[in-house]
Amino acid sequence: MNYDAHSIAMMEPRNRARFINSLSGFKSANLIGTRDSDGNENLAIVSSAFHLGATPPLMGLIIRPSSVERHTLENILATECYTINAVTHEFLAAAHQTSARYSKLESEFEKANLTPYYINDFNAPFVMESPLKLAMKLVDHQTLAVNGTEMVIGEIQDVLVSDNAVMPDGYVDIEALDLVTVSGLDSYHITQRIGRLSYAKPDQKLHPLTKEGDPSSWDAFGLSNFNQ
């Protein structure tokens, strides 16, 4: 089926939102923790966090200023710091509930029964229940001319993670931490690893990085056929 620009423009607006939000593929699920200048806590689930670079370690967020995430944006701009907390299967319903339109003085931590957690002098609350927590410092933000959404760019200051999830080569096994992934606006999924693939080079065969010598791992990628 081909949906062209006209048929997309003619869709019922909520259906179009569900449709277009599905098209980029699987997304991350993260809770953004902030405080306003009076210390009132805020928590919002986002699926828009994205990797920007490793040196320096940067992540971006897209925030719609008219959405329930507007308090998050206001707080980030006011305090220049925030936390990013990965969402797991265990507290997924609580994380989803933070997307309800609470007033600015209501804390989503309290409403969703999640636990604020602080370190040192860092002025934004982490989510205690999350096994992967990032302390972020605002480094840039801009309103995107194309549609008025806000892009927030932050530098990673601290990473709080279970040590046994960090592999010797630096890779973090987020599947072992039970992180969920999102599709569209409201669908949540757990994952099952196919495997890790070797760095691709021209005229060189791919091989799985994990479980070397285990033929099932090669089969999972269909490598026996692909490498011929």
Next chain:
Amino acid sequence: MNYDAHSIAMMEPRNRARFINSLSGFKSANLIGTRDSDGNENLAIVSSAFHLGATPPLMGLIIRPSSVERHTLENILATECYTINAVTHEFLAAAHQTSARYSKLESEFEKANLTPYYINDFNAPFVMESPLKLAMKLVDHQTLAVNGTEMVIGEIQDVLVSDNAVMPDGYVDIEALDLVTVSGLDSYHITQRIGRLSYAKPDQKLHPLTKEGDPSSWDAFGLSNFNQ
């Protein structure tokens, strides 16, 4: 374990790349199809596609100009169009192979044994093997001051997708299409749906959108406990 800014800066550079790339959570896997002004085809796997808005339908891409994706960037800027093709388990190894550093005149379609596919007068190749293909028109691009990466913003012109994957409310069941998700630089995963959750409102209980009345679906979210 706490990794602070100093310990991150001290990591061996490749380990840091694997570490930081893992922290945003699960990512999408897409192949970007382009041609240069002479018609030479190019194909590159990216995990950086992100949703920007539904009205108009916009998606962003982050491209590192020094990477193997530089041909993709050059072609997009030259022709102002490109395709985004979702990666499935079936042709995952081929998709990964496109990340090898081929010369500009070598076609990754040929090297990875994937099939270029064209519609109407659209000047960029789709990947025939992909069950979810987007025709994109460049609408904006900028070099991000924070680290020199390029952000490319495109408007969705056409969506080619199996009709039975589009739900009546607009949601596209990308899991049924066998799309994979990525973590870090090289780990691929299939997914298993927990379920879809209702739109969250203050003082209202969440319920699963799928399989209504099926108690196992409530259990998958732990809703019986959460809603109490």
